[in-house]
Amino acid sequence: MYVPFLKYRYKQSTGLSWWLFMIAGMLQCTACKKTYTPSTHLTNKLVILAELTAGDTIKIPVGKSTLIENGSTINFEKITNASVHLQDALGHFWLLPFNASPEYSNGPTSIYSYPQKIIADQTYTIDISQPDLEAVKATTHIPAAFTITEVDTLREMYTDQPVLTFNFTINDVPGEEDFYIIEALKQVVKIYRHFTWQNITYNYDTPDGKALYDRLKDQYPLPLLKDTIPTNTFIRLNMFNRDMLTDNSAINYNGDSFHRIFLSDASFDGEAYRTTVSVNTQYFTSDNTMMQGSVLFMVKSVSRGYYDYLFQYEKNKIDFGTLPSSHSVTPSGNITNGLGILGGVYKNQLTYYFDTF
Amino acid sequence: MRRVTMIAVLIMLVATQVKAQDTSILSRPFHPSLKKGSIREFLEDLAKQGGIDVEYSSTFLEIKKVITLNGKEATVADLLRQLLVNQEVKAVEINNKLIIVRANGTSPQPVYALYGFIKEDGSKEPLINATIRESATGKGTITNTYGYFSLPLTAGNHTLLVSYIGYTTKTVDVKLSGNTRTDIPLSLNGIVQEIIVTAGNSLKKGTGANIRTDEYEANNNLIGENDPVRSRDLQPGVINIQESTDGVLVRGGNPDQNLFLLDGNEVFNPTHLLGALSIVNKTSFKSMMFYKSDFPSRFGGLISSVTDVYTKDGNMSQWKGEANLGFLAGSATIEGPLIKNKTAVMVSFRHNWMSPRLKLDQESFSTRFYDFHFKITHLLNNNNKLMLNIYNGNDRISVKEDYNNNLQKWGNKLASLGWNHVLGPRSFVNTSFNLSHYNNLAGFQYTIYDDSTSFPVANRVYSTYSSIAHYNLKTQFEVYANNNIKFNFGAKAAYTKIKPFSIDISKEFQEDIGDFKAITPLPFMDYTLYYENEININHRLLIRPGIHFTTYKFRDYHFSSFQPRFFAAYKINATQQFYVAYNKLTQYLHLLNNPFLGMNNMVWVPSTRLLKPEESTSASVGYTYKDKTNTTVSAEVYWKKMYNITNYVDGGNIFSNDSTWEENILTGKGWSYGLELLTEKKLRKWLFTLSYTLSWNWRQFDDLNNGRKFPYKYDRRHVVNLAVAYKPNKNWDISAAGSISSGDVFTMPEKIYPDFDNSQHIIDPEDPVQTYRFIYYNSALNQFRTLPYYRMDIAANYYLTTKKRWQHKFTAGIYNLLGSASKYNYDLQASIDGKFNVVLSKNKLFGVSPFLSYTINF
Structure with a gap:
């Protein structure tokens, strides 16, 4: 009788010891944890945010990212010492110098430019190097030329907003899939006031010119003339999507306004396609001289990567502040080793003036 | 065949003239006086010490063979099993004698x-x-x-x-x-359970766990409301995102892959209080099985787990009841015979009240839930039983915050009519018609402000309503063909109708479903056939091959799925077993979670030509140890792969266009593998359960993360659950339950870069934050990990019996003793002075919450 009892006690003790060993072992396993630690070492990257438009001169905005850390400031360091090269598929090669013009000084990026015009249906490659950051490279294709015709406009009210509605036909280029982006901007113009005295033209908006004009104006008939000079500043004009075939329904509700209208030719490849879009006229005119200018209505054929990037970019803008940052859409660019986008564009543009100067 | 039979001991009782109350010779207790010796010496010892007449012949029995006992023999049968191993003999009990004869020496017994x-x-x-x-x-x-x-x-x-x-x-x-x-x-052991010695380490017929729900009050009690389903969460491989609509996750699967059956009827959202509490009322609860590695062929429809809960049928002989009064809710169940031993009824009801505790934690939070369960069981005769089962449960939650409000309403309605029929001594069939309806309304109110004055000018409420109605007719047969083979087979026909996302935009919350815009419903049919064999190859080896076949039709889309199932268990010795399982499963429903709305905004959608059915293939190998000292240990390694699991498209919004909703959903792959350990130790007054999970859980979508794999958001590498119960006497039990786990993974932007329009010198006059515009960038999904999770709950029960039938239970405890978060959320905020802050919010529905509850059985 005694022996089985001893066996029983022995087994019981073994089980408990094993069990305690399990607890200790598992607690040790859980002790080696990492928290809020990225899996890779994070470094800043060069940024390209450029649109190469057929017929326009080369202008490449180049910037740098900022790492996010607790307490880090939202600020972008300018890149003024980059080496920027652009070449086309025919072997033409341009070295783009940094453009120090004051009109670009306020932007978050630096402009590298060259007075060479971009050609439609051509492929361009850009290489940028900078001493502190990894070199980047990107390629884009400028779409082939296309036309828009039969443009009708109508002033009306849409969703309680005054709009100018554009009805027009896109004459799609057959072959590869084309992607269209429609947008409207107001290009701020600078008012250039001048007068001519003894066959010499003087700028009224300079202190000397104004003083001369004030001295002469009562003695001679001296007309003060105004000219508008387009600047590189633009004002965004909101649009309303009137076409159910666009991709905008995946961004927001159709009753809401959009910055850009996204349309692919999947359903009308090679055909004439009639579409409608309305532009909010709220900023067509302004008493503020800083907001006066010409209204540009643009229908752009863009490269696929650029289309996707801007689509995600617009989605991101709409969600900003309403979704946690973890849900934010990160636009996927085409910059190797860097961030941003190099987009190719062929555009048809209509220009309207509504301001009186 | 005889030679092939390695298990040579065929012990058969052919007792004659034995009174019914006598104990058979083989089952008599016997402890040999020697541990090592020849067969002859042992048989002589049996005769001498045990007083048992033993007859045998040395012509077919190797009586000189020396045997060393393993020390586990407690009965005559235990001894003979060891002595006669590999001998082609059997022991026959005749006329109170034990006769050892050749295995083929007697005519076969019927x-x-x-x-x-x-x-x-x-x-x-x-x-x-x-x-x-x-x-x-x-x-x-x-x-x-x-x-x-x-x-x-x-x-x-x-x-x-x-x-x-x-x-x-x-x-x-x-x-x-x-x-x-x-x-x-x-007979029940009584309210306070002594440590139970279970029926030994029988050869496994499957790995489905019969979950005990009465062991750890601390684990099951949510502020005075006992939720038996929470016992399941102690199992390794199960992660319960406490107080979250994400609910339960099993072996790296999505929340929508867990089949929850209440009395055999599928429930699409089996929770109250946004997932904090199950719909199962303890006062009506009977039992629960849980499957995650081995799926018997009768199960299908969802691909990660099955929780099979049964409630009481109703007392056939007397009226009884149980009522519970807690901080959170009150509940009661009454059961009894309408016709004694013929017809029984069970009625159960539960309703919450707004507890002071809840008010204290969440001033802006109000909730209301109830559930009602009615069951009537009627015995037509000895072989036929009819069961009618009706359940209705609803939730309403509203949250009011400074700038936006949420309203959430959801509910389940279940009904089933079942018929049990004993076809004969070896066969049984159950046939039932089931209806399950789930509806969900999510409303989100926001305020529109005047740009010039910053004053609020209007309210807008964006509400969505969705519902799913599921009807099925199923029949399940069980046939015991002979000693070693059992057949399970059956069929099911199901019709499901989904109304996915009716939308309403209004000035105030709309709770009347009739106000919602009608959307074209999405109905589908699916048919199931299943078949499996349970085969005992010998007393050590069992195999259970099976097949589950389904065919599915949604509009012009057809899909058929052959789902092989296999389980095998091998008994190494009296304490140890190995087992393997292989399963393929398919599910035709996808659950989508719209990130654009708050709270529970999940929508079920069917599989389509674009949105293929979800499928999983899994395999596992396990080991169990169970001895007579009440120590059990199990270890299992598993591998699971999932196909066509869903995710919203980046930038997609399924609610914006109901004709193109499929295009906004990405499908991808997921896989999971790991090790699960579970051990239980029972002492006289103590009970311990410890589980540990080591797992890796991955996802891969072609259009996410540049096609690279990324960890699933609940990729908790280590999860440890520990529960302890102490029962000093019949009046008291005290328990504590705790868990520690790795944190979750999450996505956070790691960089910003200049805004595109800003770089083009485009100014948006409507943009209030144009000065701080930037673009977030993250190089990979889910590359950050939160803090580890931990939590602890404690509870004590005091039992008191008054009069004859009145039993009282007083429960006190502290829910969330450490005030732990049930979920960590990290967000990035940019302050007005242009600085970033990484903000950690620790979400929990209940903080440190002492509670009391009272239960009476009568």
Whole structure:
């Protein structure tokens, strides 16, 4: 009788010891944890945010990212010492110098430019190097030329907003899939006031010119003339999507306004396609001289990567502040080793003036 | 064939002239006086010490063979198993003698079926997974979900051990001279359970876990409301995102991949309080099975787990009841006979009240939930039973915050009519018609401000309503063909109709469903056939091959799925077993979570030509150890791969266009692998359960993360659950439950870069933050990990019995003793001075919450 009892006690003790060993072992396993630690070492990257438009001169905005850390400031360091090269598929090669013009000084990026015009249906490659950051490279294709015709406009009210509605036909280029982006901007113009005295033209908006004009104006008939000079500043004009075939329904509700209208030719490849879009006229005119200018209505054929990037970019803008940052859409660019986008564009543009100067 | 039979000991009882109450020779207790010796010496010892006449012949028995006992022999049968191993002999009990004869030395005995139901004594409540086992041979079976069993035995006398967790093990002597119907009643052990010695380490028939729900009050109690389903969460491989609509995640699967059955009827959202509490009312609860590695062929429809919950049928002999009063809710169940031993009814009801505790934690939070359960069971005769089952439960939650408000309403309606029919001594069939309806309304109110004055000018409420109605007719057969083979087969036809996302935009919350815009419903049909064999190759090896076949039709889209299932268990010795399982499963429903709305905004959608059915393939290998000292250990490694699992498209909004909703959903792959350990130790007054999960959980979508794999958001590498109960006497039990786990992974932007329009010198005059515009960038999804999770709950029960039938239970405890978060959320915020802050929010519905509750059984 005694022996089985001893066996029983022995087994019981073994089980408990094993069990305690399990607890200790598992607690040790859980002790080696990492928290809020990225899996890779994070470094800043060069940024390209450029649109190469057929017929326009080369202008490449180049910037740098900022790492996010607790307490880090939202600020972008300018890149003024980059080496920027652009070449086309025919072997033409341009070295783009940094453009120090004051009109670009306020932007978050630096402009590298060259007075060479971009050609439609051509492929361009850009290489940028900078001493502190990894070199980047990107390629884009400028779409082939296309036309828009039969443009009708109508002033009306849409969703309680005054709009100018554009009805027009896109004459799609057959072959590869084309992607269209429609947008409207107001290009701020600078008012250039001048007068001519003894066959010499003087700028009224300079202190000397104004003083001369004030001295002469009562003695001679001296007309003060105004000219508008387009600047590189633009004002965004909101649009309303009137076409159910666009991709905008995946961004927001159709009753809401959009910055850009996204349309692919999947359903009308090679055909004439009639579409409608309305532009909010709220900023067509302004008493503020800083907001006066010409209204540009643009229908752009863009490269696929650029289309996707801007689509995600617009989605991101709409969600900003309403979704946690973890849900934010990160636009996927085409910059190797860097961030941003190099987009190719062929555009048809209509220009309207509504301001009186 | 005889030579092939490695298990040479065929012990058969052919007892004659034995009184029913006598104990058979083989099952008599016996402890040999020697540990090592020849067979002859042991048989002489048996005769001398045990007073048993033993007859044998040395012509077919190697009597000089030396045997060393393993020390585990407690009965005559235990001793003979060791002595006669590899001898082609068998022991026959005749005229109170033990005769050892050649295995083929006697004519074969006819085999009859002992069948019937194992029920609770008095109430006649069928007991699910109760064990019935012949003590001499260890041969046995378990009852099915309706308490039915069929055990093939040879003619003659048999002593059977009948056991069930929480009930007193019963010894039943039967004499078989033909197929015999025996309904066996088992008695409850009483309110306070002593440590139960279960019926030994029987050869596994599957890995489905019969979850005990009465062991750890601390684990199950949510502020005074006992939720039996929470016991499941102690199992390794299960992650319960406490107080979250993401709910339960099993082996790296999505929340929508877990099938929850209430009395056999599918429930699409089995929770109250945004997932904090299950819809199962403790006062009506009977039993729960949980499957995650081995899926019997009758299960299908969802691909990661099955939780199979059964409620009481109703007491057939007397009226009884149970009521519970807690901080969170009050509940009561009454059951009793409408016609004694013929018709029983069970009615259960629960309703919450806004507890002061809840108010204290969440001033802006108000909630209301209730559930009602009605069941009537009618015995047509000994072989036929009808069951009508009705459930209705609803939730309403509103959250009011400074700038936006949320309203959430959801509910389940269930109804089923079932028929149990005993076809004969070896076969049983259950047929049922089931209806399950789930609806969900999510409203989100926001305020529109005047740009010039910053004053609020209007409210807008964006509401969505979706519902799913599921009807099925199914029949399930169980046939015990002979001693070693059982057939399970059946069929199901199901019709499901989804109304996915009706939308309403209004000035105030719309709770009237009629105000919602009608959307074209999405109906589909699916048909199922299944078949499996449970084959006992010998007393050490069981295999269970099976097939589950479904065919699906949604509009012009058809899909068929062959789903092989396989399970095998091998008994190494009396304490250890190995098992393997392989399963393929398919599900036709996808659950989508719209990130654009708050709270529970999940929508079920069907599989389509674009949105393929989800499928999983899994394999696991396990080991179990269970000894007579009440130590159990199990270890299992598993691998699971999932196909066509869903995710919203980046930038997609399924609610914006109901004709193109499929295009906004990405499908991809997921896979998971890991190790799960579970150990239980029972001492006289103590009970410990420890589980540990080591797992890796991955996802891969072609259009996400540049096609690279990324960890699933609940990729918790280590999860440890520990529960301890102490029962010093019959009046008290004290328990504590805790868990520690790795943090979740999450996505956070790691960089910003200049805004595109800003770089083009485009100014948006409507943009209030144009100065701080930037673009977030993250190089990979889910590359950050949160803090580890930990939590602890404690509770104590005091039991008091007054008069004869009144039993009282007083419960006190502290829920979330450490005030732990149930979920960490990290967000990035940019302040007005242009600085970033990484903000950690620790979400929890309940902080440190002391509670009291009172339960009465009458």
